[in-house]
Amino acid sequence: MEVTLYEWLIVSSAALIVFYLLSRKYHWSKQVLIALFLAINAIYLGWRAVYTLPTMNTISIIAGILLLLTEIAGFLQSIVFSVISWKPFKRKHIPLSEFESLPTVDIFIATYNESEDLLKRTIAACTLIRYPKNLVSIYVCDDGRRASVRELCEEFGIGYIDRKDNSHAKAGNLNHALTKTNGEIVVTMDADMVPQANFLERTLGQFTDPEMVFVQAPQVFYNDDPFQYNLFFEDQITNEQDFFMRQLEEGKDRFNATMYVGSNALFRRTALDEVGGFATGVITEDMATGMLLQSDDRKTAFINETLAVGLSPETYADLLKQRDRWCRGNIQVIRKFNPLKMKGLSFIQKLLYMDGIHYWFFGIYKMVFLLAPLLFLVFNIYSLDVAFTQLLWFWVPAFISSQLMFKSLANKKRTVLWSHVYEVAMAPYMAISVLSEIFLKKKFKFNVTRKGVQTNQRRFLWVTSIPYLLLAALTLVALVKVVLYYVYPERYSVNPDVLYINVFWVLYNAAAIILAVFLSFERPRHRNSERFSVDLQGVLHGSEAAVSFNIINISESGARIELDALSIEEYLSKEQTFTIDFAGVEGLTVKKEWINEKNGKLLMGISFVDPNLEQYAETIRVLFSEPVNAEIEKYYDKALLTTAMYRFLRRTKREDPSFHRQSIRKNVSLPGQLNIDGQTVEMTVLDYSEAGCSVQLNRSLRVDQLVKVSTNERELAGRTAQICWVRKKGRNRYVGLKFVA
Structure with a gap:
């Protein structure tokens, strides 16, 4: 029997991989892959219904039936997806x-x-x-x-x-x-x-x-x-x-x-x-x-x-x-x-x-999948009862078939793992929505979804995150109990085969639960309109000169431009307003928000000042009516869950308050001192401009504190400044200062 099951695992997995590789080129291979997926999963569910339901007590029997019904419901949805995807369809354009x-x-x-x-x-x-x-x-x-x-x-x-x-x-x-x-x-x-x-x-x-x-x-x-x-x-x-x-x-x-x-x-x-x-x-x-x-x-x-x-x-x-x-x-x-x-x-x-x-019942189904392994590991409630090797023979081909079939048909618009993340993140709330709408039938007021939200603070949605924090806590308790099972096996009576299955299962769910918690950290959205990366040319007109520029990114309210004009950087630093022409927009008044130097070029942030109706409409045409932004079309590209976790942990931090640079910054390394409440602290100036500077030191400071700068550089000596931001890196502190006198 074991040899037959082993052969089934090898043959089915190999066939799936072969037809998946062929499906990249031939559509008939996608159809074979769909057929294999349906057949393998039907076999798996038939085996599950006959050989894996627990019988040890009433609660476990109920849990086992609920889990099986949930898997069947998911399979029914997959059948419909297979029907939709069986044959490609593209509607013909009619002029x-x-x-x-x-x-x-x-x-x-x-x-x-x-x-x-x-x-x-x-x-x-x-x-x-x-x-x-x-x-x-x-x-x-x-x-x-x-x-x-x-x-x-x-x-x-x-x-x-x-x-x-x-x-x-x-x-x-x-x-x-x-x-x-x-x-x-x-x-x-x-x-x-x-x-x-x-x-x-x-x-x-x-x-x-x-x-x-x-x-x-x-x-x-x-x-x-x-x-x-x-x-x-x-x-x-x-x-x-x-x-x-x-x-x-x-x-x-x-x-x-x-x-x-x-x-x-x-x-x-x-x-x-x-x-x-x-x-x-x-x-x-x-x-x-x-x-x-x-x-x-x-x-x-x-x-x-x-x-x-x-x-x-x-x-x-x-x-x-x-x-x-x-x-x-x-x-x-x-x-x-x-x-x-x-x-x-x-x-x-x-x-x-x-x-x-x-x-929309996915919320209930996903909650069953989330709770089943936790119920076993924490409360010893079984939802399936089977030898680990037997589950391996039947579940692995079913899992591989779902992964490969979906990847072949989704055209990089979704992956199975990210579907898992989306469903876990919304499951608790969608389960409540379904149950309350069916049984309570409470009249629901139509609410328009907010759009154009602008926030300056990072915040954690404590109330929203409660279901995920509870699931994370239960997961932690479950993993602690797993350790206890192995350290003190004589104190616990646990089927080791079922234990292996549920440990894998709970770890699989844990990845999505962690990302759901991360989602509850709202990043600030500083801009009042979205900004698109573009490559457009224009001309900047001032009181003394006209300078060509490239637009790096743009929104309906402003842009970031790049100028090859280091020879007139002093003039650009002093001027505050200009007019620009670009892509059919003419004579638009702009205000300089900041300016900086990078790699031998000047970067300038500009905001549009009171555009007339024609200028506004032309800007909208550039942004939307004849879009130059290619980033709207995106795909899942190396979208690993571990990469998402690493990216979040590496980049998430309280973002610094806005610190606008109105003049060119010079990169330096100047020793000096800061006078803080009568005390002198040694520091090094890293860069400076007419508006402010950034320094490195090894003492903690607080935002909005006033300090006096002392260096041998004439432009900096004796300047009073306000602390705009503070960063910590190792033992050092990096501080942004804005001159106030």
């Missing part, structure tokens, strides 16, 4: 020239309490969309009823729509706008979603098919989500939503089951009228609306291109609130618009919508 006559288009920008800076960005981009101006109308649908927003719309020359109340939240807002407009095609945009100039050129052609009722483009995010940002892993992993927005939506499109995601979508007005407008009575009105439109064989389409970009939640707490809303909304949908009972949906459409709803 606008295919229309006999172009339709009229209404663009709705739905807003409630989003900042006007975000809204202004979206409005400007909408006015830049390439389409005959007499055929497109733009409306801001303002449920906040703000006079300032009305004035902003008047400034841009677009429509403004408000209403007397906020009934049915966003869906009610859009339905009200439908009664005030008459465009043949309706486009919905969230307040933070910025469309590109070619948005209609790449999507609208699908409506040449008279049966086409809505077209969805993906939501793509130009800022780093909390997983990327808080873990200092921006360049290694994608936005957590990319896998669904790009991979799964495209797969669903093959079955006419594209999900409407609330923004970046176009609708045929007559079809909306037929289903009574945007669905109400549920939080996730977008999902319900899309499902209603797809009934009765109406056609929908997904265009897998970056055609609009927006902001994902910027704090971990806000991300959890957003997912809580989505989770509850999906459960509300099955109550009011049960896909299984909806007439006009095909079997596969019903299956995909039910799978989308079923997905």
Whole structure:
């Protein structure tokens, strides 16, 4: 028997590896890999059901059944993913020239309490969309009823729509706008979603098919989500939503089951009228609306291109609130618009919508996986009872097949390990959301996700982190008990085979729990708008000279530029305001925020001062409408969990207060003294400018303390300074000083 199982392990693992390698080149190999995954995991689950359930006591029997049911639920989700991924599908582009006559288009920008800076960005981009101006109308649908927003719309020359109340939240807002407009095609945009100039050129052609009722483009995010940002892993992993927005939506499109995601979508007005407008009575009105439109064989389409970009939640707490809303909304949908009972949906459409709803139960499933090994190691409650070698024969091929199959199909948009991290991080809260929505049925108020968050302080989300800290504490207790099992084996009665299994299991979970705790450390976000790395040329105009420059990075409020102008560094240090020309933006007034020298070039930080409407719109065109930023498209590249932990531990620290340099810094090594409250401390000046200096010494100082500088350098002697920041490295302290006299 053991020889047969050993051969099974070797043959199955070898076959998986071979077909995985072939799948990089041949799609048929991916299909074989999918088939092997399904077969191997079906065998594994069959073996689990027959040979591994514990029978020693009632609690263990219940725990064992729960774990098995959880594994079966995960396998059912994998079957649906396999169906979606079985055959690649790419929708063919249809140009606008295919229309006999172009339709009229209404663009709705739905807003409630989003900042006007975000809204202004979206409005400007909408006015830049390439389409005959007499055929497109733009409306801001303002449920906040703000006079300032009305004035902003008047400034841009677009429509403004408000209403007397906020009934049915966003869906009610859009339905009200439908009664005030008459465009043949309706486009919905969230307040933070910025469309590109070619948005209609790449999507609208699908409506040449008279049966086409809505077209969805993906939501793509130009800022780093909390997983990327808080873990200092921006360049290694994608936005957590990319896998669904790009991979799964495209797969669903093959079955006419594209999900409407609330923004970046176009609708045929007559079809909306037929289903009574945007669905109400549920939080996730977008999902319900899309499902209603797809009934009765109406056609929908997904265009897998970056055609609009927006902001994902910027704090971990806000991300959890957003997912809580989505989770509850999906459960509300099955109550009011049960896909299984909806007439006009095909079997596969019903299956995909039910799978989308079923997905939100992952919180409960993941909590079972997290608690099962802890219950055994801490409380001796079994969830499976099997010899370690037997589990090895069946579990290893199943594990390898899931890893390789997913890696082959995910196109670097997700990995199994990072899916594990995401699910562990959200599991406690999503489990509560599901259970409370099902059993308590508490009325949930629609809340808009905060965007454009700006913070200057690093903080730890103590309340948010409580579930992870509890899981971490239980993990630590479990590992201590493992040590005791081996040190005092005579005191404990433990199945050693099951012990090995659960030790591996708890360590696997521990990695994700640690990263969930790390996520609770919110990094400061100093900028009020995202900054993109670019390579653009321009000219800086001052009172005495004009200097060419390269833009290194840019946002709608400022930029960092590089100048090859060391010969006029004194002039640049003294001047405070300039005008610049770049990429179609002309005569824009800028203020110098800081200036420094690096590798024989000058670096300068500038902020834009009161740009007029034309200058602002041109800047938005550079940033979004004709994007020059290639970093939006990201992939999982060497995204090891250990690397993420190392990156966090190495880089996380309380960031220094902003210390703006208005003049060139000179690197030196000058001995001197600091006079602090009548005491003299020896120090070394490392660099200095007209505005301040940084020094090295071996005494602790506090921020905001006033000191007097004494050196042989005439420019520094006798200067009074304020301490702006303090860093410790070994025995030395590094201090930043800003001159105040």
